[in-house]
Amino acid sequence: MITRVAAFAKLNLSLAVRFRRQDGFHEIESLVQTIDLADSIEIDVAPGDSIRVENSLRDIQGPDLALRAASALLGAKPARRQLSIRVAKAIPAGAGLGGGSSDAAAVLAALDRLIPPPLALGRLHEIAAQIGSDVPLFLLGGRVHVGGRGERVARVAGAPSEHYVVVVPPVHCPTAEIYAAWTAPAEPTSTGLALGRNDLLAAAFSVRPALQRYHDAVTRSDASYAGMSGSGSSFYAAFDDAASALRCAESLRRALPDCAVYACRPTGVGSMGVRRGGLMRIAIDGPAASGKTSVGRALARELGCRFVETGNMYRAAALGLSHGLALDAISIDVTDNGRLLLNGVDVTDSLHTPELDRLSSEVGTRPDVRAKLVALQRRIAEKTDVVMEGRDIGTVVLPDADVKLFLRASPEVRARRRSSERGDKDPRTTLNELRLRDDRDSTRAIAPVNPASDATIIDTDQKTLPEVISVASDLVKEHLRHRWPDA
Numbered sequence: 299m300i301t302r303v304a305a306f307a308k309l310n311l312s313l314a315v316r317f318r319r320q321d322g323f324h325e326i327e328s329l330v331q332t333i334d335l336a337d338s339i340e341i342d343v344a345p346g347d348s349i350r351v352e353n354s355l356r357d358i359q360g361p362d363l364a365l366r367a368a369s370a371l372l373g374a375k376p377a378r379r380q381l382s383i384r385v386a387k388a389i390p391a392g393a394g395l396g397g398g399s400s401d402a403a404a405v406l407a408a409l410d411r412l413i414p415p416p417l418a419l420g421r422l423h424e425i426a427a428q429i430g431s432d433v434p435l436f437l438l439g440g441r442v443h444v445g446g447r448g449e450r451v452a453r454v455a456g457a458p459s460e461h462y463v464v465v466v467p468p469v470h471c472p473t474a475e476i477y478a479a480w481t482a483p484a485e486p487t488s489t490g491l492a493l494g495r496n497d498l499l500a501a502a503f504s505v506r507p508a509l510q511r512y513h514d515a516v517t518r519s520d521a522s523y524a525g526m527s528g529s530g531s532s533f534y535a536a537f538d539d540a541a542s543a544l545r546c547a548e549s550l551r552r553a554l555p556d557c558a559v560y561a562c563r564p565t566g567v568g569s570m571g572v573r574r575g576g577l578m579r580i581a582i583d584g585p586a587a588s589g590k591t592s593v594g595r596a597l598a599r600e601l602g603c604r605f606v607e608t609g610n611m612y613r614a615a616a617l618g619l620s621h622g623l624a625l626d627a628i629s630i631d632v633t634d635n636g637r638l639l640l641n642g643v644d645v646t647d648s649l650h651t652p653e654l655d656r657l658s659s660e661v662g663t664r665p666d667v668r669a670k671l672v673a674l675q676r677r678i679a680e681k682t683d684v685v686m687e688g689r690d691i692g693t694v695v696l697p698d699a700d701v702k703l704f705l706r707a708s709p710e711v712r713a714r715r716r717s718s719e720r721g722d723k724d725p726r727t728t729l730n731e732l733r734l735r736d737d738r739d740s741t742r743a744i745a746p747v748n749p750a751s752d753a754t755i756i757d758t759d760q761k762t763l764p765e766v767i768s769v770a771s772d773l774v775k776e777h778l779r780h781r782w783p784d785a
Contacts, residue, residue, distance in 0.1 A: 346380025394528025403436030439568030
């Protein structure tokens with residue numbers, strides 16, 4: 299039986315470097331918070347005596363900490379086992395978010411439960427400290443006070459519930475180089491742990507000068523406080539409420555298009571076994587220009603899921619058919635970052651035209667086209683966590699989706715949005731097109747655009763995009779709390 303575990307990331311809300319120790323490590327004091335950006339780990343325990351670890355991160359800097367954790371844990375148990383471990387990375391590497399250490403702690407905790415007898419908590423922490431400096435904090439999770447080189451950890455009681463925007467620049471920060479560049483200040487610094495403090499910031503700038511512009515963009519946000527996590531390269535901004543965090547996240551995505559931007563919440567643990575056996579599948583349906591794509595893409599970023607825009611598949615099929623290709627000769631693939639390939643050629647940027655909108659609605663009624671594309675969409679959802687948007691995801695494609703959302707807006711509002719996207723001077727033409735398409739899509743015999751009986755309907759007429767994303771995020775996070783009840 300496969301056990302699935304979510305391994306959460308962390309933020310250093312405050313990081314003070316006290317001095318360089320004789321053993322080569324640095325004496326630190328830090329206030330750390332685990333957040334709901336998570337790697338997904340699958341663990342299979344069987345009779346035997348071997349360990350195999352697969353990691354989706356292709357370029358692992360140094361030893362695989364999940365492998366080290368499995369080896370150390372198995373060495374501390376009297377029984378031998380065959381372990382197969384798969385790590386699907388969502389936490390960016392080299393960003394100061396602790397992804398590798400979290401994976402190691404999650405493997406330790408899960409294997410300790412799965413292979414009796416359980417170890418004493420002190421022994422488990424001892425093993426964690428031997429694997430890596432950040433590993434012990436993830437055995438606790440939540441808001442944690444960290445001391446020493448990371449081996450002294452204690453949970454902080456009564457921590458406020460904040461919301462975080464995390465910005466990960468396209469810059470890798472090597473931890474050893476950053477710490478080596480740290481120099482003790484000429485004058486003693488405060489012994490306090492002010493929120494947003496990071497004594498490694500100057501060292502990170504000296505090793506990676508490109509970080510300065512990202513730091514400046516984040517600290518200009520209207521946050522309660524902001525800072526750098528760990529040795530970089532990620533920066534965060536903290537907010538008291540979700541709506542403010544989501545507005546900031548959207549603003550930073552526009553200002554920093556080369557960065558990954560996540561809206562996150564705190565967790566109460568460092569890792570959590572997923573109770574349900576399957577992958578997470580979120581279905582978003584609704585008529586054209588109701589906001590499905592924007593909301594779906596934001597949720598996928600926030601949750602570390604793959605985003606699938608099924609409308610692009612139908613547009614690609616329509617494009618191929620309009621060029622005289624037979625359906626059997628059409629191959630459609632979706633890359634991990636959502637790009638659409640038609641017979642191996644990236645056609646994503648040429649799919650959003652009024653003509654393809656019309657043609658895709660027509661070919662979407664063809665049973666042979668639908669059978670081909672629905673099968674493809676289901677295959678994607680069988681392999682990874684997905685946020686999938688379209689017109690019949692919750693009713694046909696993924697009828698057992700974990701969360702089903704149906705976004706609704708009046709034709710007039712959707713026409714204004716669509717006209718604004720395209721730069722049309724007269725939205726009346728767009729309004730007429732949408733009304734015709736709505737009538738065709740809602741009354742067609744095959745997969746009409748109607749909400750699933752168990753879908754949550756969100757009316758977007760009077761809501762801004764950040765407000766819609768916030769409502770959708772709350773619904774999904776409520777579901778996740780049932781899967782990760784202590785998170």
